[in-house]
Amino acid sequence: MDGDRFDLAIVGAGLSGSLLALAAGEAGLGTVLIDRMPLKSFTDAGFDGRTTAIAYTSHRLFAALGLWRDLADQAEPILDIRISDAGHDGRPSPLFLHFDHREAAPEGDEPQPMGWIVENRFLRAALLRRLAACPQVELIAPDEVIETRRDADRADLTLKSGRRLAARLVASAEGRVGTMREEAGIGARAWSYDQIAIVLVARHARPHRGVAQEKFLPGGPFAILPMRDGSTGEHRSSIVWTERADLARRLLELDAPRFQAEFARRFGDHLGRVESTGPRWWFPLGLVHAERYIDTRLVLVGDAAHGLHPIAGQGYNLGVRDIAALVEVLIDTKRLGLDVGAADTLERYARWRRADNFTMVAATDLLNRLFSNDIKPVRLVRDLGLAAVNRVPPLRRFFVRHAMGLVGDLPKLIRGERP
Numbered sequence: 001m002d003g004d005r006f007d008l009a010i011v012g013a014g015l016s017g018s019l020l021a022l023a024a025g026e027a028g029l030g031t032v033l034i035d036r037m038p039l040k041s042f043t044d045a046g047f048d049g050r051t052t053a054i055a056y057t058s059h060r061l062f063a064a065l066g067l068w069r070d071l072a073d074q075a076e077p078i079l080d081i082r083i084s085d086a087g088h089d090g091r092p093s094p095l096f097l098h099f100d101h102r103e104a105a106p107e108g109d110e111p112q113p114m115g116w117i118v119e120n121r122f123l124r125a126a127l128l129r130r131l132a133a134c135p136q137v138e139l140i141a142p143d144e145v146i147e148t149r150r151d152a153d154r155a156d157l158t159l160k161s162g163r164r165l166a167a168r169l170v171a172s173a174e175g176r177v178g179t180m181r182e183e184a185g186i187g188a189r190a191w192s193y194d195q196i197a198i199v200l201v202a203r204h205a206r207p208h209r210g211v212a213q214e215k216f217l218p219g220g221p222f223a224i225l226p227m228r229d230g231s232t233g234e235h236r237s238s239i240v241w242t243e244r245a246d247l248a249r250r251l252l253e254l255d256a257p258r259f260q261a262e263f264a265r266r267f268g269d270h271l272g273r274v275e276s277t278g279p280r281w282w283f284p285l286g287l288v289h290a291e292r293y294i295d296t297r298l299v300l301v302g303d304a305a306h307g308l309h310p311i312a313g314q315g316y317n318l319g320v321r322d323i324a325a326l327v328e329v330l331i332d333t334k335r336l337g338l339d340v341g342a343a344d345t346l347e348r349y350a351r352w353r354r355a356d357n358f359t360m361v362a363a364t365d366l367l368n369r370l371f372s373n374d375i376k377p378v379r380l381v382r383d384l385g386l387a388a389v390n391r392v393p394p395l396r397r398f399f400v401r402h403a404m405g406l407v408g409d410l411p412k413l414i415r416g417e418r419p
């Protein structure tokens with residue numbers, strides 16, 4: 001395809017859009033990636049203080065694309081997950097659920113971590129570095145799509161800068177607040193949880209030993225995620241602290257000593273003295289799930305298709321699986337000399353992704369509703385539920401394999417192979 005004509009035009013260079021561009025470009029699809037933000041801002045220290053739990057199978061895709069060697073030194077393995085219910089005082093209930101990574105390994109196989117915690121700024125930097133070196137991908141930012149025309153033959157995009165592009169297919173990776181879905185008349189199930197996630201980095205006296213903890217407090221889950229030790233050897237964890245929105249706003253306005261006291265009470269003392277360090281970020285939480293993922297020469301990926309509660313740390317991992325399935329479908333089509341934006345190509349992608357996404361959206365929604373309250377009978381039932389699952393090894397193994405992304409019809413990249 002010549003200068004301004006592409007197989008694939010991706011709108012949005014967040015974690016999903018940039019990974020899709022890299023996977024598509026590496027597979028040989030002429031790709032353009034557009035974002036309204038200057039690319040340099042993505043890796044600024046203040047841009048995104050989150051970490052992402054990269055599931056075991058997402059890591060296989062990263063490895064297949066040669067991205068993992070840039071990230072391995074910055075990724076902390078998740079070896080155990082401990083889930084417990086806790087009351088207002090932050091004290092965990094004696095009934096809990098414990099997942100051990102060794103349980104998921106098939107007999108005789110070397111156990112693998114359930115996933116890795118990676119800082120988003122490192123993910124973004126590694127993606128941008130690889131994209132800049134990929135000849136099949138053109139990056140355009142900052143710029144914005146102001147008009148899209150899609151018909152049976154092609155899609156035409158007009159950018160704010162005045163540049164015009166033509167593509168076989170447009171992918172909206174615009175995140176949950178994108179406009180292309182609505183413009184295409186695709187509805188969505190969407191609601192707010194009236195919760196805010198406060199995100200920060202904690203420093204603690206004792207090492208975390210690769211254990212990810214999730215405490216269910218009355219306002220929502222409080223996650224303690226193991227990070228790599230800091231540059232001076234300090235032990236660190238990434239915190240995703242969900243609270244009712246009104247309370248979260250008041251907490252964020254507290255001065256440092258008061259905030260630290262509230263934080264330390266919820267964190268507990270299992271890792272010795274703990275301190276909240278650096279800036280605090282906050283994210284309003286809600287759910288959005290598109291009624292369909294495709295339209296004429298348009299496909300939705302990542303949060304543009306499904307934005308979920310971070311309760312299970314799976315939102316991006318679903319997007320990674322979208323990307324693996326989409327690239328496989330597109331490259332199979334291109335190799336046959338057929339049209340990558342044709343309706344039957346897109347149908348294959350949509351059918352492949354629907355069930356996995358639907359299951360995770362429903363599961364995270366249910367978990368959040370069940371655990372983000374302090375209603376005594378509900379608490380009793382869920383505590384007994386956690387303890388019951390904890391006693392049944394096959395059930396524990398089932399959940400661990402789901403969290404690792406090992407369940408279902410896995411695309412090649414998710415199996416660690418190039419499509």
Ligand SMILES: Cc1cc2nc3c(=O)[nH]c(=O)nc-3n(C[C@H](O)[C@H](O)[C@H](O)COP(=O)(O)OP(=O)(O)OC[C@H]3O[C@@H](n4cnc5c(N)ncnc54)[C@H](O)[C@@H]3O)c2cc1C
Binds near residue numbers: 013014052143173315
């Ligand atoms: C607190 C928190 C913790 C999380 N933890 C985890 C975790 O541990 N594991 C996990 O798997 N997931 C996690 N997630 C989910 C994960 O962060 C998201 O799924 C992921 O970041 C979504 O990326 P995206 O690229 O789809 O969307 P976004 O990050 O929203 O990116 C969209 C991009 O599109 C651009 N854009 C939008 N519209 C246009 C337009 N019209 N023109 C040009 N550019 C446009 C925007 O500038 C932006 O750069 C977490 C989420 C939260 C809130």
